Amino acid sequence: xxxxxxTIQDAEVIAVFAGAGMGVDSGLEQYRxxxxxxxxxxxxxxxxxxYKDLLCHESFDTxxxxxxxxxxxxxxxxxxxxxxxxxxxxxxxxxxxxxFIVTSNCDEQFxxxxxxxxxxxxxxxxxxxxxxMDILERNVYKTPLLEIDTERMVLISDVPKCxxxxxxxxxxxxxxxxxxxxSNYSVxxxxxxxxxxxxxxxxxxxxxxxxxxxxxxxxxxxxxxRSFTEEDIPLIRVNPNDYEVERANQLGLAxxxxxxxxxxxxxxxxxxxxxxxPSKRGN
Ligand SMILES: [Zn+2]
Numbered sequence: 001x002x003x004x005x006x007t008i009q010d011a012e013v014i015a016v017f018a019g020a021g022m023g024v025d026s027g028l029e030q031y032r033x034x035x036x037x038x039x040x041x042x043x044x045x046x047x048x049x050x051y052k053d054l055l056c057h058e059s060f061d062t063x064x065x066x067x068x069x070x071x072x073x074x075x076x077x078x079x080x081x082x083x084x085x086x087x088x089x090x091x092x093x094x095x096x097x098x099x100f101i102v103t104s105n106c107d108e109q110f111x112x113x114x115x116x117x118x119x120x121x122x123x124x125x126x127x128x129x130x131x132x133m134d135i136l137e138r139n140v141y142k143t144p145l146l147e148i149d150t151e152r153m154v155l156i157s158d159v160p161k162c163x164x165x166x167x168x169x170x171x172x173x174x175x176x177x178x179x180x181x182x183s184n185y186s187v188x189x190x191x192x193x194x195x196x197x198x199x200x201x202x203x204x205x206x207x208x209x210x211x212x213x214x215x216x217x218x219x220x221x222x223x224x225x226r227s228f229t230e231e232d233i234p235l236i237r238v239n240p241n242d243y244e245v246e247r248a249n250q251l252g253l254a255x256x257x258x259x260x261x262x263x264x265x266x267x268x269x270x271x272x273x274x275x276x277x278p279s280k281r282g283n
Contacts, residue, residue, distance in 0.1 A: 011206045014093065
């Protein structure tokens, strides 16, 4: 493991691709994935409702109070979650280098841990932002503080309204089966990332990609990592499941995010590390 951290330390550029697995060690629930919340149900007024039916565009139309109650509970959980030690160690590794974070997590834990907000692409949006149910408006707003009875999962505040037209809002994040997510805000972050990617590719600097807790079910983050590394940039994949890698300059580690950053730094070096010299690009 020490060799792996040396590889990361030696790099001049670090691209981080983080999925739900980065957040679970802070005690946050996974929403996707084989055992994610979306496979489960809750009781609301003695009626069993699947989470995935409570977190889709239609539900914010047909049962906005219940859907917002659930979102307010999530937001409350995220607000109180303390990013685990791995975030701090990662920030230490990248803060004096060129870096970018690509994450499907909607929980703003990277911002909370002190990462530069200009270096984050939230490819599925954020639960702390909202948009009008009239998706043609295309505006993104900060979600106001919502009062919630977390025990009974009942919204005490009103459903948040659009400041332009007064219609209900919904969270500005990619929901289940979502055709109606207004992705403007996320796309603006993506354009910054794309420019950064182009610039560092041309710079000839030593680059390494770190993929952490990114699953295969919704593989947006994995796809981004694949397109970033192409053939020649080394990739370190950290995941308790699906950690297999495809190329010689990639390394798969079967472990969770916190374990990777905190738990096993004293272990002997793993096989395959020798091939993980950060690549020189460009020129
Ligand atoms: Zn509106």
